[in-house]
Amino acid sequence: MEKNCEKVPPEGGWGYLITLAVFIAHFTTAVPLASFGIIHGQFLASLGDETAATSISTSLFVAVTCCSGLFGGILFNKYSYRTVGLLGAVCHLAGSILLFFANTLFQFIICVSVIQGLAGGFLLPSAFSSLNDYFHKKLSLQTAIAQLLITVATVVNPLAMEYCVQSYGYKTTKIVLIGCSCLNFFAMWSLHPVEWHTAAKKEKVTSDHKNITSHAEKGALLGGEKEIDQAKLDKERQIEESTSTYMSYFDLLKSAKYLNIAIGISLTFHGDNLFVGMLASVLRSINYSSVDIAKLTMVHFGCDLVSRTIYAILSAFYSFNNRYLVYGSTLLTAIFRILFIINDDYAWRMGILVILGILRTFIQTPYSLVIAEAYRDNFSRAFTLFSVLSGLTSLLLGPLMNLLKGLTNNDNIAVQVLTGGMLISVLMWTVEFVYIKLSKNNNAIQIKS
Template identity: 25%
Template sequence: MSAKDSYNVRKNHEIVAPDGGWGYAIVIAAVINISISTMFLSSYGRLFKAFLQEIGVRSDNATLIFGVSSFSTALGGYLTSPLLRLMSPRMLTFISTLIFNAGVICILLVKSVFAFHICQGILQGIGCGFAYNLSCTIINDYFVKKRLLAISLAHSAIAAINMLGPPLLKWSLNEFGFRGTVLLMSGLSIHNFIAVALMHPVSLHMKRVESTGSYEKLVHDKKSNEESAFVPFIKITKPDGNLSKSGEKNIALELKEGENIEKGIKWIDKTLCRTFLMSCVCVGPALALFVDAMYADIFPQALYIAGWDKDSLALALSLYQIGDLIMRILFIFLSNWLQKFGSQELYVLGVTIGLVSRLGMLWSKSRIAILLYIVVVGTSHGAISVLVPLVVADAVPSDKFSTALGMLMMLTGLINLVIGPAIGAVRELSESNGPAFYLIASCFAIIVLFWSIELCYKRNKHKRLQRKEYLQKK
């Protein structure tokens, strides 16, 4: 084959994401990376209760501990994208594993409240933020058509593993005590290095497909319209290795053609601030994640105050987790069908289910009805958690996914700092959980209302543009 023919072959083919193969190993890496960071998160109160009393932390400082940890997680997610400009995803995953494990093991040396905030709040929080953003970013790089399937697989496995956290923690505390349990947590977190080993650069597994006329039309439309972000090829976040074949080295060069390489760290993306940060695609999930987490923290206490015994409370929490797991499994089996509806529409539907189920719990007096509503609340939690990376991936170009997800995580942390104390103050002033529940339901209602209006506006605007183009051609 002549050099000219070889050039024409490369010209008529495009490099796309593998959508399988080693990508499923990446899903396993993401499961290890996230689940180890969050396995004992829901049981930290039981783990540190006696230890916090020993170092002099009062019960009213529990909110501060949660706030420091949440903001550190958001900060870690936001710093992921700038740091990826300096190092590969694999190296940053390695660093995040070291940071998180240092935060776990150093708790054994803690003797003051300030040191506890550093170890548990800042170090573990930043490591967890890095792990989440990196895992979602590399899954986004490896999958395009099967993205919902990959994300659902990862989140389902994470939810199943997290269900093992509380009984494992209870057994470890009974057998080894507090310090032995911390050593066990440290040993588990070291296994994150398996995830580091599995995180191959996506450039090693890209595949070449023949380009079509429709693809060329999409490329032309993208050049003429900057708002188009759905061209079916992938931009690599940052490869950290050479391509497997010498002949494939031209792939990296072709992918870099036409791109402006920026030196240094870009802390703020002004384009995303104007388009993504101020839209419901960013504000909606950020607010939904915050109020969903706050509700999960409040409703067990409300059931206990209402007179539910420990067995009934344990049943309620189990049903909540079962509903969450059912929704994640449904996403796996129905991913091909659900993708036809659009990620934003699915997310609004999940928030709507959360609103209706929470209001149903407030207005129901039958314990059986409340238990049924708890299952539905768990399903809405699954939808709100799983669909976030998919919503972001469909809203921004793939090379800006990590930045956009970091912005969303940072906004979630800021909302926690602003609205969290306000809802806590309402609970204290009213001496009841009812007003707090209605405030949470109001947040869900605001998301559904404004996001639905935005979707209708965009859909009508798209129809108007199509009609205008048709009239111009005619």
């Protein structure tokens, strides 16, 4: 009996190196932000205002990383993920080497925010897109594992960098950073085209398929209209595939569904990250001691780490609807964020931060999976466009928070801005879910009638 061969992703093997590559890409780009002040604080303070320099450098780094993802995504049309990723590795290493010789704030911003930000826009989409190709059934599990490693690195990195700076000095620490940049070459080299490791899955030809084939052969023998129809079908299929492959990036922006997903995730993602970044400032504004602040933040990140571990284990046995997971977590986070600011009691805030730490897992881990589930065949374009929208969202939320905080001199106002953004995300997705539900009900009624 004749059989067809269908290409299936490896779901393992070399794909595990791709998971490691996702971790390394984050380890060299996003993780160092957790220890940015520890590494560069004294140097920036010697140049003037440490706080302003840190804020400008980090916000510009995030913006350049997100926006340059679009350029990296366009390169995917012509070059492989590995080629684009290696270009990012070269840029990141160049930024690290030039940083060693930087003596002014302008030079520092060019090296860290611009050059390494550009590198991040190449490294992260390349790694995520390759992971999406290597895993379908196990994508949630591998993403959870990568995020778990990233969280562990985020917790350990400040301690390690503090030790390096105190024991060996700033210049030696920059040499360590150059060594970390070299890891990107291994990570991006491992992004082999999935075809190199794809298995062939054989499937039996169904009776309907054999009948169609038989009729097509008869039509070909007759030399009649069926042969012409088949040629038209082949041509239409080629046009459709070509359109899908070379579709303009901006065509996705015409999709209300895509915009709803991308903007919703951006508001939620940055609403969570910015809250974590200003948590110490909020606690300090209500006269919490440094020891209390350290305990509260440690509990928050500890719960996040534990819940990510549990999520990774569960992902090995169960599949989740990641969009509903993010949706529910965003709603609960907004509710508990409101509860967080209405009471200054230490035990109260400790309990709320435990819950927020747990919920953080279900926002930070599955956000890329939401895009993968909706746009698996067009993931690289969808993800890089999301990166641009995410960068614009960050640029919008940051100044808005600073403006309101400056006008009111109240850190809670900034928290409420972030919470409001998350509630807008929940509202947008609720409208979409209700619309889809009503459309299905109307279609069911029409079919019955």
